[in-house]
Amino acid sequence: MSKIVEDLHQFQLYVRSLQGDEKGEAQVFCDRLFKAFGHAGYKEAGATLEFRVKKRGRGTSFADLMWKPRALIEMKKRGEKLNLHYRQAFEYWLNAVPNRPRYAVLCNFDEFWIYDFDRQLDEPVDKVSVHDIDHRYTALNFLLPQEKPPIFNNDREKVSRQAANQTADLFQSLIKRPGKPIDREVAQRFVLQLVVTMFAEDIDLIPSGTVTQIVRDCQEKGWSSYDLFKQLFAQMDSKKPASAGRFVGVPYFNGGLFATVEPVELTKYELELLGGDGTPDNTGIAGKNWSQVNPAIFGTIFQSSMDSEERHQHGRHFTSEADIQRIVGPTIVKPWEERIDTAKTLKHLVNLRRELSEFKVLDPSCGSGNFLYVAYREMARLDARIMIRLSEISQKEFLERAKRLCAISPRQFYGIDNDHFGVELTKVVLLLAKKLSFDEAVETLNAETNGFKGNLELAFSEDEVLPLDNLDTNIIEGDALFVDWPDTHAIIGNPPYQSKNKLQEELGPKYLNKVRERHPEVDGRADYCVYWIRLAHDHLGEGQRAGLVGTNTIKQNYSRESGLDHVLATGGTITEAVSSMIWPGAANLSVSIVNWVKGDAPGKRRLYIQEGNKLDAGWRHEDLDRIPSSLSFRIDVTKAKTIQANAKKGTNFQGQTHGHKGFLLKPAEARLLFNKDPKYQEVVKPFIVGDDMLGKKDAKPTRYVIDFSGKDLLEAQGYPDVFHRIQATVLPQRQKAAANELKKNQEALATNPKAKVNWHHRNFLNYWWRMSYVREDMVAAVSPLKRYIGCSRTTLRPVFEFISSEISPNDAIQVFPFDDDYSFGIMQSTPHWSWFINRCSTLTERFRYTSNTVWDSFPWPQAPTLVSVKEVAEAGRNLRKVRRELMTKHNLSFRELYRGLELPGEHPLKIATENLDVAVRKAYGMRKTADDLTFLFDLNQVIAAKEAASEPILGPGLPSYINDRDHFVSNDAILP
Incomplete structure (x- = not known):
C-alpha cells in the first residue's frame, strides 16, 4: 500500500499541473489515475475510452471511460458543478449493458463523486477530493488490480439500516415488556413521533440534541421520560410557541402525527437504546446523524424489522431506489423532462410549473411510502429544472417565481394500504420529503444560478415547510380492491403478489369470493397483482400513465389475459418495461416491471431483461416499435391458437x-x-x-x-x-x-x-x-409402453429423455406417452425449445412446461417425408448416445452437461444438437434462414384454420402413414 500512496501523491502533483480541460486532458487524467492504482495504464487494465452507449431511441453517447464490470468514469471540466451531471452518469450506467459497472464516478479534476446506484440513487456514496486521495483512496478500492471492497463515508443505506434496526429494537422492547407490554398502536405512534423529532433535529427544524438531552436528564437526574416527551410532543402540536423553558425554539409541526400524544415511561434499557450510555462508542438512536438516513428506504426496512425475529430477514422486501426509478423514471420523470426541455417561451415554462404543482400521484399499495417519496423528490427536481430554464430566459421572472422555491407539496401524493402502520409511516416519509426537497432546491438553484450574484437569497425559512401538512385524507387505510381510488394523473407502486393457490391458503375462500364478485372481469386464476394492473388502467384518463411491479407471471396465461392484454386492447401503450428480473431480497422471486400510457406515445419503446438467475446477472435491452403483452423481444406468440389434435386427452400429462x-x-x-x-x-x-x-x-x-x-x-x-x-x-x-x-x-x-x-x-x-x-389417465396411457418421454416441468435448459414405464413420474415431471425416436427428436429440437420458452409460464427464472400454453399450441410438421422422419429419429438417437457417452466419461449429470453448452468453444453435444435441428427443420420444410419462432407461429395459424374447416392435419407423434413403428422405437431409457 505504501507504493500506491506514493504513486497517488505523484498523481496529485501531476493533476495540479493540468488546466482541467474536459476535452483535451480527460483521457490522460484517466490513464494516470489507473497507473497510480497499480496498473500499467487504463488500456492494459481492460478499460475503454469514449465507450459507446446506446441512447434511448436513436443515437449514441460516449462515456469517457468504461471498465466493465467495475466502473465508469465521466469527466467534467475543472470547476464544473458535479451535481448537475448526476442524471447523465445514471443514464450511462443504466444503459451500459450487459455487465453493467458496479460504480459510476463523476470527476471535475478536483473531486471524485462516487455513485453506487444499486444502493442509493439520489446522492454519491462518497465524495473524495483529489487533494485527499492519497489517504482516502480506499473509497476507490474498486480501481485496484485486485479489487477490494471500497470504504465509503456517505453510505446512506448502511446508516439507514442501522437506524431502522435500532429503532425496531426499541419498538420490540416496548411491546414485549414483561408483565405490562405497551399497546402496539401506542408504541407505533410514539416511535414515529420520535423518528420525526430525530429527523427534525438533524435537518434544523428544532434545536439540536433535544432528544438526547431528554434522555440524559432521565438517566442522570431521574426525571420522567413520560413527562418530558409529553411536553415536547405537545409543544410540537401547539400553534403557540414556548416563550421560555427547555422547548423554546420548537415550532408548530401539526401534520396529524402529534394530534394524539401518549408517551411512555422508558426503562433503563430503552433509554440506553434511544440515547446511548454516555460513552462515545454508544450514542444511541438519537445520536445517529438522521440527516444521513434515507427516507426512501428507512420506512421499508423499519417496518420489516419490527415484526422480524431474525436479523438476517430485515429488509427482506426492501426495494432499492434504482428499482423504484424503473417506474418513477419512465412514468413521471422522462415525460416531464421532455416537456420542460422543449419549452421555448417564458409563458410555457410558467404554465408547466403551475401544471407540475397540480400533478397528482397515487400509489394504491403504498406500503411504507418509498415509491411516493422518490416520486416527490424527483418532481421537486423537475421543478428546479423549470426554475433553471426560467433563469436562462428572465432574471426578473426567476426571482419572482423563486418566492415559492419548491412548488411541490405533500398534498399532491396519495396512497392506499391495508396496513395501519404502513399508512402512518407513509405520512411521515412524505412530511420529511417536503423539507429535504426544499433544502435540495436551495442548494441546486444557488449552485446553478450563483444566486444571481447576490440578488437571490435562498435561505431556509420555517414558513416554507412548517407547519406540516395533514395527510389523513391523502394516505388512507383500506383494501385497494374495495375502496374508491382518488383521481390522480399517475399511478405507481409495487402491489402485493400471490398466486391463486397461495391466495386460497393465505386469505381463505371468503375473501377470494368477495374479490371475484367485485372484480369478475379478472380471471380467478390470475395473480393477485393483476387486479391492480386492471384497476390502474381503467382508472387512468387519456394521456395519463402508470407503472407497476408484478410477478413475471403477468406476461403469461390467465394473468396476461386479464391484465396486460386488457391494457393493450383498450388503448394502452407499453412505453418501457422489464421483461424479467430477480427481485432483491426476496428468495426465488422474479418480477416484471411495466410502464404504460393510456393512449399513444411517440418514439421507440424500450424493453429490458436480466439475463441469468442471479442479482448480479447481466442486462440487455432493445428499442422496439411495440412492446407486446408477453414482454417478449421476439415475435409475440401469445396469440397462438389451440390445436385440438394436441389438446385432446391423452397426449401429455402432469406426473x-x-x-x-x-x-x-x-x-x-x-x-x-x-x-x-x-x-x-x-x-x-x-x-x-x-x-x-x-x-x-x-x-x-x-x-x-x-x-x-x-x-x-x-x-x-x-x-x-x-x-x-x-x-x-x-x-x-x-x-x-x-x-x-x-x-x-x-x-x-x-x-x-x-x-x-x-x-x-x-x-x-x-x-x-x-x-x-x-393421474390414472396418465398411468393408463404409459402402461402399454416400455418407455415414455419426460422432461422436468421447471427447468433452465432443454432436456427431454426416455423414462422406463416401470418408473412412476412425480408431478415435477411432464409426461408425454410417446416411445418413438421421431417424437423425441421433434421435442428435443431447438424449434420446440424456442416455442417452449416463449409460450410457457415461469417459476423464478426457470421455464415451466405448461400443457395448455406450450403443448396445446405447438405445431408439428405437416408434410414430413419418410426420409425426413427417419433422419429426425436417427439424429435423436445419436444425440442421446452422445449425451450418455459424455456423462459416463466425465461423470456428469444432465444439468452439468448442458451448462457446458453455454460456454464458448466446440462441444460434441453442440454438434449433435445442430445435426438434430437440421433434420427437424427439413421435416418442417423450414428454410435455413427462417426464424423458427415466426415459422411455428405462422404454421400454428394455418393448422388452427384447417381444423376449424374440418380439414385433415397431422398431430403429435409419428405420422399416421407410417406402419412400421418398430423401426422408430429403440430401447434406451432411464431405468429403475
Whole structure:
C-alpha cells in the first residue's frame, strides 16, 4: 500500500499541473489515475475510452471511460458543478449493458463523486477530493488490480439500516415488556413521533440534541421520560410557541402525527437504546446523524424489522431506489423532462410549473411510502429544472417565481394500504420529503444560478415547510380492491403478489369470493397483482400513465389475459418495461416491471431483461416499435391458437402428486418390503422427480412411492405394512386439513350461499389411502409402453429423455406417452425449445412446461417425408448416445452437461444438437434462414384454420402413414 500512496501523491502533483480541460486532458487524467492504482495504464487494465452507449431511441453517447464490470468514469471540466451531471452518469450506467459497472464516478479534476446506484440513487456514496486521495483512496478500492471492497463515508443505506434496526429494537422492547407490554398502536405512534423529532433535529427544524438531552436528564437526574416527551410532543402540536423553558425554539409541526400524544415511561434499557450510555462508542438512536438516513428506504426496512425475529430477514422486501426509478423514471420523470426541455417561451415554462404543482400521484399499495417519496423528490427536481430554464430566459421572472422555491407539496401524493402502520409511516416519509426537497432546491438553484450574484437569497425559512401538512385524507387505510381510488394523473407502486393457490391458503375462500364478485372481469386464476394492473388502467384518463411491479407471471396465461392484454386492447401503450428480473431480497422471486400510457406515445419503446438467475446477472435491452403483452423481444406468440389434435386427452400429462411425505419410501425401505413379500412391488414404485433426472449422475430415481391408485380401501388393506404407514401418517393430517377447509367454506357460504368454495381436502380425505392426484389417465396411457418421454416441468435448459414405464413420474415431471425416436427428436429440437420458452409460464427464472400454453399450441410438421422422419429419429438417437457417452466419461449429470453448452468453444453435444435441428427443420420444410419462432407461429395459424374447416392435419407423434413403428422405437431409457 505504501507504493500506491506514493504513486497517488505523484498523481496529485501531476493533476495540479493540468488546466482541467474536459476535452483535451480527460483521457490522460484517466490513464494516470489507473497507473497510480497499480496498473500499467487504463488500456492494459481492460478499460475503454469514449465507450459507446446506446441512447434511448436513436443515437449514441460516449462515456469517457468504461471498465466493465467495475466502473465508469465521466469527466467534467475543472470547476464544473458535479451535481448537475448526476442524471447523465445514471443514464450511462443504466444503459451500459450487459455487465453493467458496479460504480459510476463523476470527476471535475478536483473531486471524485462516487455513485453506487444499486444502493442509493439520489446522492454519491462518497465524495473524495483529489487533494485527499492519497489517504482516502480506499473509497476507490474498486480501481485496484485486485479489487477490494471500497470504504465509503456517505453510505446512506448502511446508516439507514442501522437506524431502522435500532429503532425496531426499541419498538420490540416496548411491546414485549414483561408483565405490562405497551399497546402496539401506542408504541407505533410514539416511535414515529420520535423518528420525526430525530429527523427534525438533524435537518434544523428544532434545536439540536433535544432528544438526547431528554434522555440524559432521565438517566442522570431521574426525571420522567413520560413527562418530558409529553411536553415536547405537545409543544410540537401547539400553534403557540414556548416563550421560555427547555422547548423554546420548537415550532408548530401539526401534520396529524402529534394530534394524539401518549408517551411512555422508558426503562433503563430503552433509554440506553434511544440515547446511548454516555460513552462515545454508544450514542444511541438519537445520536445517529438522521440527516444521513434515507427516507426512501428507512420506512421499508423499519417496518420489516419490527415484526422480524431474525436479523438476517430485515429488509427482506426492501426495494432499492434504482428499482423504484424503473417506474418513477419512465412514468413521471422522462415525460416531464421532455416537456420542460422543449419549452421555448417564458409563458410555457410558467404554465408547466403551475401544471407540475397540480400533478397528482397515487400509489394504491403504498406500503411504507418509498415509491411516493422518490416520486416527490424527483418532481421537486423537475421543478428546479423549470426554475433553471426560467433563469436562462428572465432574471426578473426567476426571482419572482423563486418566492415559492419548491412548488411541490405533500398534498399532491396519495396512497392506499391495508396496513395501519404502513399508512402512518407513509405520512411521515412524505412530511420529511417536503423539507429535504426544499433544502435540495436551495442548494441546486444557488449552485446553478450563483444566486444571481447576490440578488437571490435562498435561505431556509420555517414558513416554507412548517407547519406540516395533514395527510389523513391523502394516505388512507383500506383494501385497494374495495375502496374508491382518488383521481390522480399517475399511478405507481409495487402491489402485493400471490398466486391463486397461495391466495386460497393465505386469505381463505371468503375473501377470494368477495374479490371475484367485485372484480369478475379478472380471471380467478390470475395473480393477485393483476387486479391492480386492471384497476390502474381503467382508472387512468387519456394521456395519463402508470407503472407497476408484478410477478413475471403477468406476461403469461390467465394473468396476461386479464391484465396486460386488457391494457393493450383498450388503448394502452407499453412505453418501457422489464421483461424479467430477480427481485432483491426476496428468495426465488422474479418480477416484471411495466410502464404504460393510456393512449399513444411517440418514439421507440424500450424493453429490458436480466439475463441469468442471479442479482448480479447481466442486462440487455432493445428499442422496439411495440412492446407486446408477453414482454417478449421476439415475435409475440401469445396469440397462438389451440390445436385440438394436441389438446385432446391423452397426449401429455402432469406426473403424480403424492401430497404427503408419508407416501414416500427410501430405496432401502422398499427393498426390505420386496424381500419380505414380492407382492409389495405391485403398489410400491420407483418415483422420479425433476432433480433426479437433471441433477443425478445416472438420472435414476432416489425414492419410491406407495401407489394405491385403482384400489379401494379393502384392497389397500391387503398390503398391511404400507397401509398402516399411510393410516398413521397421512390420515390425521387429511382429517385436520378437511376440518379447516370446512370451517373456511362455512364462513364463505354464511356470507354468500352461492359463493364458490373448494372441497379438495374433503376429496383427499374420502380417498385418504391414495396419493392426492394419482393421474390414472396418465398411468393408463404409459402402461402399454416400455418407455415414455419426460422432461422436468421447471427447468433452465432443454432436456427431454426416455423414462422406463416401470418408473412412476412425480408431478415435477411432464409426461408425454410417446416411445418413438421421431417424437423425441421433434421435442428435443431447438424449434420446440424456442416455442417452449416463449409460450410457457415461469417459476423464478426457470421455464415451466405448461400443457395448455406450450403443448396445446405447438405445431408439428405437416408434410414430413419418410426420409425426413427417419433422419429426425436417427439424429435423436445419436444425440442421446452422445449425451450418455459424455456423462459416463466425465461423470456428469444432465444439468452439468448442458451448462457446458453455454460456454464458448466446440462441444460434441453442440454438434449433435445442430445435426438434430437440421433434420427437424427439413421435416418442417423450414428454410435455413427462417426464424423458427415466426415459422411455428405462422404454421400454428394455418393448422388452427384447417381444423376449424374440418380439414385433415397431422398431430403429435409419428405420422399416421407410417406402419412400421418398430423401426422408430429403440430401447434406451432411464431405468429403475
